[in-house]
Amino acid sequence: MGIDILKSKLKEHGKRITPQRIVVYNTLKESTIHPNAEELHQEIIKKHPNISLATVYQILNLFEDELRIVKSISTNHIKHYDIRSEFHIHTICPKCGEIEDIYSDKIKLFWENLIEELRLKPEDQIIKIYQVCSACSKKKEI
Numbered sequence: 419m420g421i422d423i424l425k426s427k428l429k430e431h432g433k434r435i436t437p438q439r440i441v442v443y444n445t446l447k448e449s450t451i452h453p454n455a456e457e458l459h460q461e462i463i464k465k466h467p468n469i470s471l472a473t474v475y476q477i478l479n480l481f482e483d484e485l486r487i488v489k490s491i492s493t494n495h496i497k498h499y500d501i502r503s504e505f506h507i508h509t510i511c512p513k514c515g516e517i518e519d520i521y522s523d524k525i526k527l528f529w530e531n532l533i534e535e536l537r538l539k540p541e542d543q544i545i546k547i548y549q550v551c552s553a554c555s556k557k558k559e560i
């Protein structure tokens with residue numbers, strides 16, 4: 419998803435294309451983790467110290483609720499944001515809340531077949547698998 423998608427989505431919803439919105443979008447796109455708002459803000463202020471955390475929250479809500487170009491996954495009651503639109507599933511560590519992406523054509527095909535068979539019309543879909551991450555399971559062994 420390129421910046422053009424953001425621009426056309428903003429136009430479609432009657433919203434202005436602002437530098438802040440573009441910065442939030444690009445930073446989220448470059449992020450390799452699934453950052454929460456604060457983590458994303460920390461990253462943004464490295465280059466754009468004038469953007470406040472409140473602005474980041476506002477823009478994330480806009481992206482998620484209105485434009486629907488971002489999804490959130492809650493772990494330990496904190497929203498983590500994901501901009502990747504390709505089908506993937508998430509493993510979430512119940513201890514530390516770490517989220518990892520898993521891409522699988524097999525699961526994608528299975529999922530698409532299931533949706534067709536059950537005649538589902540999902541507006542959104544997030545598949546989450548809870549499992550203790552490798553770092554946390556190592557901690558237990560000590």
Ligand SMILES: [Zn+2]
Pocket residue numbers: 511512513514515516550551552553554555
């Ligand atoms: Zn963990």
Ligand SMILES: [Zn+2]
Pocket residue numbers: 452500502506508518519
């Ligand atoms: Zn993801």
